[in-house]
Amino acid sequence: MIKEIEIDEIYFRLFDDEGIIHPTKIENSPVYNAVCGNIEPYVEYHKRMVKLGRAKAGYMNAEEFLEFEREFNYLEPPYENDYVRVKQTGHLFAGWDGAHRICCEKKKGKKTIKSILMDGNFKHKGYSNIIDVAKIFSNIEYEDYIIIKDDDMFPNYVDHDDLDILCKDRKVLCEYILKELDEYKQHGYDIIVKEKGVRHHIDLIPPGFSELNFRIDLLDEFPYLQQFHHHTNKIEVKDEFYDVILERKIKKEFKYLVMFGQEGTFESNFPNEVDDLVLRFMEWVWQPHKSRHINYVINNIQDTSEFIDIVTNYTNIEIDDDYIKELII
Known part of the structure; x- marks a missing residue:
């Protein structure tokens, strides 16, 4: 054609x-x-x-x-x-x-x-990036959030990808994000907001397509008491740890995507290094089939004493030095 x-x-x-x-x-x-x-x-x-x-x-x-x-x-x-x-x-x-x-x-x-x-698929997939994630997070006037479990792609993403975010109030952050996504609605995208228990999903489906291109997953509390059809372990986490993580968040700087016209850099919020590892560890304990998270912890853990202190003080997971030594061997 x-x-x-x-x-x-x-x-x-x-x-x-x-x-x-x-x-x-x-x-x-x-x-x-x-x-x-x-x-x-x-x-x-x-x-x-x-x-x-x-x-x-x-x-x-x-x-x-x-x-x-x-x-x-x-x-x-x-x-x-x-x-x-x-x-x-x-x-x-x-x-x-x-x-x-x-x-x-x-x-x-x-x-x-x-x-x-053309109707076929590209031989080399690469990043998708038809949604300007960088612009969304450089524009929102809301600071009480962190992007979690980052796989070092942000602000790039691949087709069918999702972005996990912990925030103070998911309804408030959802409204900020939807405001930034209005231009995509004008381009014919289906923007679907779903309340899924402790989280909000914002799904973006391009015009003429039936499959999800990108999802933003918002939580304002820990999900670790939820259970699914696959094997899960309930984890009790003190509420105060949620506030602690948000309070000691860090900013990371990124270049704008070459897909769009902006030049320069922008910042987004992430957990600090140890909190990031603790969150990945809890994700793995909760859903053991997600081995990529524990592999990330094994490959990146340095301050084992602080890691152990956080896990034992804020959760019901029991670990010690011997556990960590066996884990990283």
């Missing part, structure tokens, strides 16, 4: 040094930088693609691309059948191929481009 697509609704999927794909706004891409006179990002990206083994035959170096750009006219001989290909991802379109051609057209001032709409 061929469709006229707004160029500003297209983004590129670009590899970082580790081979992870980051959705990238056209203006932030090395290809568009090159046609605008800043060649260095393209040179570096070409080197990266070669290093990662992603530079297929015909992948132009900087000099070749600039020569191509001078002569290229989209869908004119000898390119009359060379449509770019894109895949719809919610209200936006991910470039399937043709980043060089799209950038050439944008540089010429073109607003739209005839494209083939």
Whole structure:
């Protein structure tokens, strides 16, 4: 299917040094930088693609691309059948191929481009990032929250991902977040709020899709007395520990996503290092099948005495030095 697509609704999927794909706004891409006179990002990206083994035959170096750009006219001989290909991802379109051609057209001032709409799945998944998580958490005027069990992706996320948050009042924070999500509602997203016991789920489903793209999971009390169909262990935690965690939260600084137009950095709230480990440990004790949490604790625990003190003083979990030694061996 061929469709006229707004160029500003297209983004590129670009590899970082580790081979992870980051959705990238056209203006932030090395290809568009090159046609605008800043060649260095393209040179570096070409080197990266070669290093990662992603530079297929015909992948132009900087000099070749600039020569191509001078002569290229989209869908004119000898390119009359060379449509770019894109895949719809919610209200936006991910470039399937043709980043060089799209950038050439944008540089010429073109607003739209005839494209083939693809139905398949990308070979390399990468981050999703069609929701600007960074913007949400840089804008909300609410400080009594922490992002927990972070997997070092924030503010990036993958399809069907969720973000777990402890807060003072989930109803209040929910309203702040929904205000920031209003623009997505205008783009046709289904934004579904569900009360699930001790938590609120904010689910975002892109237009034209039936599956969840992203979920924000808000709690304003510990969930460890809940039981599910799978094996769980009830954990008693003193209420005061909830307040302690929020009181000694820390701020972490992040760059805005290259998917969007903001530059610079923003801050979000997280538990301090030991509290983070305690929360992951309790998650594992509560739901033992979640082995990634205990593995994280084993790989990152340093101050074992403070960790033991917190667990034994605030919960009914009994651990000591011998337990920790056996755990991390």
